[in-house]
Every structure is written in C-alpha cells, then in structure tokens.
Amino acid sequence: MQVAIIGAGMAGITCASRLVEAGHEVTVFDKGRGPGGRMATRRVEHGGETFRFDHGAQYFTAREMAFQAQVRAWEADGIVAPWPAAKEGAWVGTPGMNAPIRSMAEALNVQFATRVSALVRERGGWRLEGEGLADASFDAVVVAVPAEQVAPLLGAHAPDFAEDARDVTSEPCWTAMVAFEGRVDAPDTLADEGAIGWAARNSAKPGRDADQECWVIQANPRWSRAQLEREAENVGEELLAHFPRAPGDLPPVLFSTAHRWRYAKCEKNDAGARWDAAQRIGVCGDWLSGPRVENAFLSGLELARLIEG
Known part of the structure; x- marks a missing residue:
C-alpha cells in the first residue's frame, strides 16, 4: 500500500520504519523542521557559539523486550548512551535526544514543514489537504500526533477514534533553555524544587560539549497551566528566578529562551494502537x-502489526 503517516515523532517514525520493512511505500508528514516530536533537540547559534538543548523528553528507559532490543541496536550504532545521573537504566540520544528518531528518519521519505489540516476520502483512498502539500492520494492513513490534534483530523471519518482522543488529558510544560558563562554550583539533575519539576545540566549528558554550561529547566504541570498563555521571554526569566539558587549566585547568562509544550505528558492508556x-x-x-518514550515506540510497532494483519 501507499501509506501516509502524519507525525514524525517516535510513534510515527517507528510505524513508518516497520511498514517500509514490510514492503509498503510510506510518506511521513510533519509540521516541524525536523524529526523528534517531544524528543526534540534545539540547536541555537549565538555569539559565535552553538548551543544545544534537549528541551523535550530528558531521557528514556527500556522495560519491554522489543524496545530493549531496539535500544541495544541504537547503542551499537553510537546514537544512544546510558545516563545514570538521571536514574538507573536511563538512556539519552547522542549527540542529541532526537538522534534515534533522526537516524530512523534518514531511511524514510519524510516531508517537513508540512501541516496536514484535513483528510478527504475519495475513490477508496485518502487525499491530504494542508500547507505545503502536493496533490497526492494514499491507500491508508496513520495519524501519529498528540491526542488534542487527533479529533480535528478524524472526527468526520473515525468518530470513535476521535472520541477516544478527546477523553485524553495531557499536561503542559514550560521549558527554559539557558547557557551560562560559568559552571552552576548544583548537581547535574534536580527535581521537584518549587515551580520546577525537573532541571538538568544538558552539557553533562554523554556526547555533549562538556566545556559549555547549558541547562534545561522544566516547570511542573501546575505552574505551567497557570502560566500557559504568557510570552515565552517572560516565562523563561521567571523560571530562572525559581532556579534553586539565588539569582545573584548564578553565573552570567550567555543565552536564554523558553518553549511551551502544550501537550507534554499524557495520562496512561492501555489501547496501544487503533486500526x-x-x-x-x-x-x-x-x-x-x-x-514514556517506550510507550510511543510500542504504539507505533503495534499499529504496524495491525496493518500487516
């Protein structure tokens, strides 16, 4: 079949990879500039330096055999490494969190900067409508985006899928990315410190530039909800003020920005995938x-199996 997959995060790219291995022709569409979804890595050029921040998922674990096997393959390829500073059994992509997805995407036909706004049923197949889309039809469509974005695409065609998505609640997360002039006197990871749910010295992760002092500071869901519609610049400054050191004790800031994840962390569900x-x-x-990252991988794997029958 000719299959369109909307979303180049872990679930969509995993499903696409398995379908290509099974002999299908797959095209992946994503509104972003690169693969990764919430496993994204932000690359910033500032003051003659390049700073990188894993501003989405901070690490992942592997519990199920299928994902453990995949992680071992990634490790052999040098694109993941253990990060015990986070917790026992924690892994990160190298040199950025998006490395595993980027590696898989290189073997696929992925069209970035393409926002799919509607699906049209025609002649027994599907046509996609949206920004940056050429006229193309597909035998099958996979929607691999956050729950809140599923219903607008599927409400008219698969109302039960859309209703399942409407029932899911995702927590938001404001994330600050900060590069300091010198070393911050703090452990490599901090958790549950006031408004801050998680903070990590990104430059301490395997494969990063250890000469830099780059931090990712993520607010907890409650604080993020309360500040959801504020401007990123102001939120970033305020999150830095919540950092568990007095602002005067911190080294000078070389660069800072913030990113709002509206749909950062979903609740647990047992559906796996729907076809x-x-x-x-x-x-x-x-x-x-x-x-968890592993859940997204397993969901994409399960959908590929359902499609194959």
Whole structure:
C-alpha cells in the first residue's frame, strides 16, 4: 500500500520504519523542521557559539523486550548512551535526544514543514489537504500526533477514534533553555524544587560539549497551566528566578529562551494502537499507551502489526 503517516515523532517514525520493512511505500508528514516530536533537540547559534538543548523528553528507559532490543541496536550504532545521573537504566540520544528518531528518519521519505489540516476520502483512498502539500492520494492513513490534534483530523471519518482522543488529558510544560558563562554550583539533575519539576545540566549528558554550561529547566504541570498563555521571554526569566539558587549566585547568562509544550505528558492508556481495516485508517502515539518514550515506540510497532494483519 501507499501509506501516509502524519507525525514524525517516535510513534510515527517507528510505524513508518516497520511498514517500509514490510514492503509498503510510506510518506511521513510533519509540521516541524525536523524529526523528534517531544524528543526534540534545539540547536541555537549565538555569539559565535552553538548551543544545544534537549528541551523535550530528558531521557528514556527500556522495560519491554522489543524496545530493549531496539535500544541495544541504537547503542551499537553510537546514537544512544546510558545516563545514570538521571536514574538507573536511563538512556539519552547522542549527540542529541532526537538522534534515534533522526537516524530512523534518514531511511524514510519524510516531508517537513508540512501541516496536514484535513483528510478527504475519495475513490477508496485518502487525499491530504494542508500547507505545503502536493496533490497526492494514499491507500491508508496513520495519524501519529498528540491526542488534542487527533479529533480535528478524524472526527468526520473515525468518530470513535476521535472520541477516544478527546477523553485524553495531557499536561503542559514550560521549558527554559539557558547557557551560562560559568559552571552552576548544583548537581547535574534536580527535581521537584518549587515551580520546577525537573532541571538538568544538558552539557553533562554523554556526547555533549562538556566545556559549555547549558541547562534545561522544566516547570511542573501546575505552574505551567497557570502560566500557559504568557510570552515565552517572560516565562523563561521567571523560571530562572525559581532556579534553586539565588539569582545573584548564578553565573552570567550567555543565552536564554523558553518553549511551551502544550501537550507534554499524557495520562496512561492501555489501547496501544487503533486500526480501522475497512477504511484503512489508524492512530498511534503515547496517548494510546502511556507517557514514556517506550510507550510511543510500542504504539507505533503495534499499529504496524495491525496493518500487516
């Protein structure tokens, strides 16, 4: 089949990879500039330096055998490494969190900067409408985006899928990315410090530039909800003020910015993935499985199996 997959995060790229291995022709569409979804890495050029921040998922673990096997393959390829500073069994992509997804995407036909706004059923297949889309039809469609973005695409075609998505709640997360002139006197990771849910010395992760002092500071869900519609610049400054050191004790800031994740962490779900064989339309993603990176991988894997029958 010719399959369109909307979303180049872990679930969508995993599903695409397995379908290509099975002999299908797959095109992945994503509104972003690169693969990764919430496993994104931000690259910033500032003052003649290049700073990198893992501003989404901070690490992942591997519990299920299928994902453990995949992680071992990634480790052999040098694109993941253990990061015990986070917790026992924690892994990160190298040199950035998006490295595993980027590696998988290189073997696929992925169209970035392409926002799919509607699906149109025609002649037994599907046509996609949206920004940057050429006229193309597909035999099957997979929607691999956050739950809150599923219903607008599937409400008219798969109302039960859309209703499942509407029932899911995702927590937001404001994230500050800060590069300091000198070393911050703090452990490599901090958690549950007032408004801050998590903070990490990004430059201490394996494969990063250890000569830099780059930090990712993520607010907890409650604080993020209260500040959800504020400007990023102001939020970044305020998060830095919540850093568990008096502002006067911190080294001078070389660069800072903030990013708002509206749909950062979904609740646990046991559906895995959904596939309508009659219409040839499916959904996968962590909102169908659970909030961990591994859940997204397993959901994409499960949908590929359902499609193959």
